[in-house]
Amino acid sequence: MDAVLFDMDGVIVDSEEFWHEIEDEIIFADVVAGTPPARDEITGMNYREIYDYLAAEYEVTVEKDEFIAIYQDAAEEIYTENVSVMPQFDALLDTLRDRGVTIAIVSSSPQSWIAMVRERFGLDPLDLVLSAEDIDGPGKPEPAVYEAAAEKLGLDPEDCVVVEDSTNGTQSAHRAGTYVVGYRTETNAETDLSAADTVVEGPTELRKELLAQTESAR
Template identity: 55%
Template sequence: MDVPDGTVLFDMDGVLVDSETYWHRFEDEWVFAAAIESGSPAHEEVTGMPYYEIYDYLDAEYGTAVSRDEFTSKYEERAESLYGEQVALTDGVPELFDGIRADEPALGIVSSARRSWIDIVRERFGLDPLDLVLSAEEIDEPGKPEPHVYEHAASELGFDPAECVVVEDSINGIESAVRAGAFTIAFRSTHNADLDLSRADVVAGSFDELREVLFES
């Protein structure tokens, strides 16, 4: 398996922290129950998308029963306690980050979460130093599943996307990385256990498996 060694880019939600479990609960309790007019969306339809683009998607597909301002405000209110108090760091993250730094490829986080939410996680779990932190809100292009955020990340670090390894967990995030041309590793966990992640080049079920892919392939 020919794994690029230019840079390793991690999605945050569902990869570095177990936040997707909490976001799915929020979607069940409010987004899909009160914020749409009709229908039963699946979590994978919106997981990985920027929250402000989730509104547009749901409005087009199901109709919305709340305003954009109310929708985004609810997400922003939920995020503060979710990232600041509830989420846990995925087992093996510090050790894998240390290994990547020692091996000297660039290391970054590329997320659909707001920069302020990423910063909460970085500070709370001591994830720095990083060569790049990029939120989808910081580029003037559509977010995941479009490829722009990973194309932009690669450019910021001086790499072609084909020189990048991306670790993603969602259908939308994997699609974004694949379309950008990156070597894509799907991270399998409880929240995506039943999803088809075959668009990725490799599927890993733990950070130990990620280490094997990154350092032993």
């Protein structure tokens, strides 16, 4: 494999647990009338598309601008104060760089949120940082964002390893034709990652899998 494409939320940083609190306390409680959706229905999606999905499938009680503001107001605190980076992630990036592996972040979060994480945890240099908002096409679970990432890197999707933690994310990467590693933690212990080619638990297993997949790049 020539490249490793990391999802950000729930993989690089443990932000999903904080977004779940927002969703439980505000989105599902005050925005969606009646029975709320299962969390995995929206996890991994771009927050603007989450509104469109909820408005189509459920009864929502706020306009889209208000919904977007809820996420935007929460993002800076979550990414600059609350989240932690994956243990030994910097060492993993260094090893991949030493092997000549292309490294990218491919996320449903907007560039401004990704930038907070990059700056706070010193993730640069990266070969590509792509947000679902950067492409002219639907976000996860559709394959467009991963297809666009491979194209921008000048690679075939089958030469890319993707690390994802959500149902929507693994489905997106699978549909794009990449090799998908499902990343399992306590936060997503019950999440359906069946679209992944393999599932690893925690950073130690992830490192072992990624080094095995990129061995030929040495």
